[in-house]
Amino acid sequence: MSNTSNAFQGQYKVNLVGCPSLTDEQRSAAELRFRMALEFAVGGPEYVLPSLQAYMLAQTLTEGLPLEEASEAVEQVIALWQNAETDAILAAMRPLGDNLDNARFEILPI
Numbered sequence: 219m220s221n222t223s224n225a226f227q228g229q230y231k232v233n234l235v236g237c238p239s240l241t242d243e244q245r246s247a248a249e250l251r252f253r254m255a256l257e258f259a260v261g262g263p264e265y266v267l268p269s270l271q272a273y274m275l276a277q278t279l280t281e282g283l284p285l286e287e288a289s290e291a292v293e294q295v296i297a298l299w300q301n302a303e304t305d306a307i308l309a310a311m312r313p314l315g316d317n318l319d320n321a322r323f324e325i326l327p328i
Contacts, residue, residue, distance in 0.1 A: 230267050231328050232256075234310070236320040244314065252310035252323050259302030270325055273299035 232249045234240070240248070260269045276295040280288045288296075311318060 229328055230263075231326045233324040233326065234321060235324055236322050237314075237318045240314070240318075248310045248314060249323070251313075252306045255309035256302055256306035259305050260298070266325065267327060269299055269302070 232253045234245050234249050234252070237245070256266060257263045260266055272295050276288075276292045280292060280296075307323065310323070311321065
């Protein structure tokens with residue numbers, strides 16, 4: 219049964235860190251909102267880790283280069299992840315208010 223659960227979850231875990239004032243329920247709800255919005259933006263749970271890995275590779279490959287020297291494909295990979303992550307953060311944090319400047323989401327493979 220746990221194999222099915224891991225496959226359904228895309229084999230990653232989301233942790234909201236840097237906001238000790240939240241209750242466990244608020245934190246869990248924010249993590250779920252983040253996860254759902256991120257999965258929607260990238261096309262499903264199975265695409266979260268590959269999208270994140272592609273983004274990290276693209277960032278590494280273009281580090282120190284002027285943006286105009288990056289290929290269109292690399293620019294699209296970077297933009298896809300940045301837009302998906304931004305949308306997910308907004309969806310997760312909007313109900314919690316504005317006093318969470320140090321909050322961030324970690325995506326961890328399981």
